[in-house]
Amino acid sequence: MDIGLLILRLVAGLLVAGHGVQKVSFRLGGRGLAGGTEEFRGDGFRGGVLTALAAGTTQIGAGLLIAAGALTPLAAAGVVGVMTVALTVKLPHGLWVQNDGYEYPLVLVAVPAALSLTGPGRWSVDQALHLTPWPAWWAVVTVAGGMASGLAVRLLLHRPEPAPAGIPAHLSDTRSGT
Numbered sequence: 001m002d003i004g005l006l007i008l009r010l011v012a013g014l015l016v017a018g019h020g021v022q023k024v025s026f027r028l029g030g031r032g033l034a035g036g037t038e039e040f041r042g043d044g045f046r047g048g049v050l051t052a053l054a055a056g057t058t059q060i061g062a063g064l065l066i067a068a069g070a071l072t073p074l075a076a077a078g079v080v081g082v083m084t085v086a087l088t089v090k091l092p093h094g095l096w097v098q099n100d101g102y103e104y105p106l107v108l109v110a111v112p113a114a115l116s117l118t119g120p121g122r123w124s125v126d127q128a129l130h131l132t133p134w135p136a137w138w139a140v141v142t143v144a145g146g147m148a149s150g151l152a153v154r155l156l157l158h159r160p161e162p163a164p165a166g167i168p169a170h171l172s173d174t175r176s177g178t
Helices: 002-024 032-042 048-068 072-093 103-118 137-157
Strands: none
Touching (some): 002 048, 002 103, 032 048, 048 072, 103 137
C-alpha cells in the first residue's frame, strides 16, 4: 500500500507542480507569466499577473508538498482549491477532456482528497516527522476548505460574460447561446 501511495503522490504532485511552473515560466512548455496571465484573462478572470502568479505558485508549492508527503492536509487543500477553480472553468464543456471538459481537474481534486483520508504513506515527510495519523475529520476540513477557497476565488475574480447587445444581462446566457 505504501508504494501505491508513493506513486500516486509523486505522479499527481509533480504534475500539479509542473502545471504551475508552466503558468509562471517558459519551462516545461510554458508561455511565461504573460502567457499565464493571458490564460486567466481568456477564461474571464480579473487580476492579471497576480492571479496567474498566485495560481502558479500555489500549484508549485502544493504539488511539491503532495509529492513529498509533507503537510499533506494543507497541501491537499491547496491543490483542491486551485483545481476547483479549473473545474469551474471547464464545467460548461462537460466531463470529457477531449471536449475541454473537467475530467482532469476532477481527478486532481479527488487524489488529494483521498490522500487526506488515507495519509501519505510510510515513505513521506509527514511520517518521518510523526505528523500522521491525523483525525479523519481533517479530510473534511481539507476538502471543504479547499473547495470553499476555490469557489471564493471564482466568485471574487471571475467577470461575468457580457450580454449580447440589446439583450438585458439577466435574460441572456451567453454560454449556451440563448
